[in-house]
Amino acid sequence: MSRLLKFIFACAIFLALTGFFQVVYAHGVTLGDQGYIQEISGVNIIPFMYLGAKHMVTGYDHLLFLFGVIFFLYRLKDVGLYVSLFAVGHSSTLLIGVFFNVPANAYLIDAIIGLSVVYKALDNLGAFQRWFGFQPNTKVATLIFGLFHGFGLATKIQEFEMSTDGLLTNLIAFNVGVEMGQLIALSIILIIMGFWRKSARFKQQAFVSNTVLMAAGFLLMSYQLSGYILN
Numbered sequence: 001m002s003r004l005l006k007f008i009f010a011c012a013i014f015l016a017l018t019g020f021f022q023v024v025y026a027h028g029v030t031l032g033d034q035g036y037i038q039e040i041s042g043v044n045i046i047p048f049m050y051l052g053a054k055h056m057v058t059g060y061d062h063l064l065f066l067f068g069v070i071f072f073l074y075r076l077k078d079v080g081l082y083v084s085l086f087a088v089g090h091s092s093t094l095l096i097g098v099f100f101n102v103p104a105n106a107y108l109i110d111a112i113i114g115l116s117v118v119y120k121a122l123d124n125l126g127a128f129q130r131w132f133g134f135q136p137n138t139k140v141a142t143l144i145f146g147l148f149h150g151f152g153l154a155t156k157i158q159e160f161e162m163s164t165d166g167l168l169t170n171l172i173a174f175n176v177g178v179e180m181g182q183l184i185a186l187s188i189i190l191i192i193m194g195f196w197r198k199s200a201r202f203k204q205q206a207f208v209s210n211t212v213l214m215a216a217g218f219l220l221m222s223y224q225l226s227g228y229i230l231n
Helices: 004-018 031-039 046-057 058-072 077-097 108-125 127-132 138-157 167-196 203-229
Strands: none
Touching: 004 138, 031 046, 046 108, 046 167, 058 108, 058 167, 077 108, 077 138, 108 127, 108 138, 108 167, 108 203
């Protein structure tokens, strides 16, 4: 088996491990967590922080997008800036969407989240400049897609019968947990990429991995749009 085929196989394993093929749970909350959220009331900071961290660590759509965002970022300063933009967007719409019960179709929001993965893969491949002759503002795009990622989770939480007692505090705790989970996941990804970037074949493998990333985004979009049409 050639090295290229081995690498593609490794990418498939990565996607499987991150839960990509469990699309029925796309950007959602597990049934166990759903039941727990609906049963408790009052301020529960630690449990909601745990749920937020768990959502981020197991949220493969978040991780795929962030993987694409930091793919060619070599300085921690840049990583921190882009991840902060994503976090601001994600946190804002999650809080506003749930607290004010802003309605939206979950399938369409999740389809846009799939589009965010496609966008980032195309951006990494230099497709916008090559095909359309322009370069989108990557900082603005990261913030905007962060808004959709947060709103996607808000649409799921809105479906629960959550107690309004301590709701705002619990949502803030959930967001803090999300940021902690994001920091853990990114630290692991950055360590792995630090070794990967030293490989002589990194540039060639970067093209293949972003192609796989784009295909994963299209698959996410297709699944969500199918759900929208069928439901």
